[in-house]
Amino acid sequence: MQNLGNSTVPSLLSDASKRLEQALKHVTISEDAIARLQHPKTSLSVSIPVRMDDGRLKVFSGYRVRYDDTRGAGKGGVRYHPNVSLDEVQSLAFWMTFKCALLDLPFGGAKGGITVNPKELSKAELERLSRGYIDAIADAIGVDTDILAPDVYTNATIMGWMMDQYSTIQRQLCRGVVTGKPLSLGGSNGRDTATAMGAFIVIQTMLPKFQLNPQETTVAIQGFGNAGSALAGFLAEAGYKIVAVSDSKGGIYAPQGLDIASVREHKNQSREMKAVYCQGSVCSIVEHQVISNQELLALDVDVLIPAALENQITANNADDIKAKYIFEVANGPISSDADKILGKKGIYVFPDILVNAGGVTVSYFEWVQNRSGWYWTLEEVNQRLKAKMEAEAENTWTIAKDLIIDARTAAYVNALNRLGTALDAKGTRNYFVKTDK
Incomplete structure (x- = not known):
């Protein structure tokens, strides 16, 4: 074949x-x-000129890829990061194609991004950049064509700017072109924690199959952003022992378990919420052992959750992994070569296209609500999300057992x-x- x-x-x-x-x-x-x-259906590269606060004109590179739209309009987030490239965006759009198919959503796969360090920009510069991006890609997106969402270093505020700019261009309100918006602009209850909640549901569905209970299960989470920190909160509330967390600056480790509520509160307080992006780091909490991201990945824990960026576990460090179970909350955190090594070590890997699909699922719910004008309560959103994630997690598990294959392959079989x-x-x-x- x-x-x-x-x-x-x-x-x-x-x-x-x-x-x-x-x-x-x-x-x-x-x-x-x-x-x-x-091959992707469309790959768009654009230049975005932005007038900076000091009067300079700076030009940023932006991308939008619609990989496939056979099953419906393209769907995928927009990330702001210094390493964003067309190559990366195409890969993410590819993954989104299979993620939407796996969750049986009426969407194809898409993704977008801008090559920028957003922490170096003021809020006004970020707004001009976000609106300029929409100006550049407006002809390639639409409520029934390609729908945007938040991703790395983008949030509800930025999504609101993008929806507003597209509506200005179209001379009509187009709420459904962007998901992950503020509630006041047509966002959905539960969208801000959807990725974390979806991952939590998958973990709660899968771990009992291995006779693991929360109180006896140790967890390390790489990435303490929106998804990672919220997931840490859900797991801690359920009784799991979170022994390590990290962000881009480093991590903290406590074998006896971390007080996740305190860690989240510290980061929220230190991040200077008046800014669009955080300035603090979880590793500035000095009462716990400070570790690097690579050290966190190699900890002897039951569950490892990569929730940062792609290619965190590669052939170079796969042999160091000691966790028994890995749940991919980030997109593509494990390379294909590393997958083979982890498989030989007997480590169970639950793939990103299943584990982090809560975000796109609730984005779908938001799109439906925007189109119908009928908005759901948080309880209704979470009930629908739970039903969807549990069903596809069980489908993936059944395929894996029936065909005697790993969970990642089973997920792709279902999507294919x-x-x-x-x-x-x-x-x-x-x-x-x-x-x-």
Whole structure:
């Protein structure tokens, strides 16, 4: 069976596509569908000129990729980070395609980003940059075309700016073009904690299958941003022992367990909430042992949760991993080469396209609410999210057990089956070419 990797795609996208090689052995999918999934539908690179507060004109690079929209409009976040590139955005859009299919959402996969260190910009500069990005990509997005959402270093405020700018361009209110907005601008209850809540539901669904109970389970979380910190809170409330957390500046470790509520309060107080982005770090809490992000990944814990950026666990450090179970809250935190090493070590990895899908699921709920004008309570949102995440977690587990494959491969098998069915519905070689067989 032909695979999705080829020598012409960028390195990150090529690595991402390697995840499908094993899944392709367990699905019946046409060559037409494989050919179409080898390439993004649209890849847009733009220049965004921004007048800085000191009068200088600075030009930023921005991207928006719609990988596939066979099952519905493109859907994916926008990240602000110094390392954002077209290669990275294509890879993330690729993953989003399979994530939306895995959760059986009526969306395709998309992603966007701007190459910028947002912590170096004022709030006014961030607003001009965000609105300039929408000016540049407005023709490529839309309520039924491509829908934006928050991602790394973007938040509800920025989403509100983007929705407002697109509405200004279109001369009409277009709430559904952006999700993750403030509630007052058409956002959904539960969207701010959706990624964390979805991950928590998956963890609560999967760990009992290994006879693990919260009180006896140690957890380390790399990444203490919106998703990581909220997930730490949910897990602590459920009784899990969180022994280590970290952010971009470093981490803290306490074998007896951390007081997560205090850690979150400290970071919230130190981040100077008047700014758009935090300035503090969890590692500034001195009463606990200070560790690096790499040291956190190598801790001897039951559960490791990478919730930062991609490629945190690679072939270079996979042998150091001691955790028994890994739940990927970040997108692509484990490289394909590292996957093989972890598999040989007997470590169970639950993939990002399942674990962190709570965000896109509640984004879907927000889009539905925007279109219907009927808004749900937090309890209703969480009930719907719980039903969706539990169902697809159980589906993934069943496929893994039936086919005797790992959870990542099982998730891709499920997603590929749904994508293949949709792609083949448009016609295949067998349909167009008559044979006597």
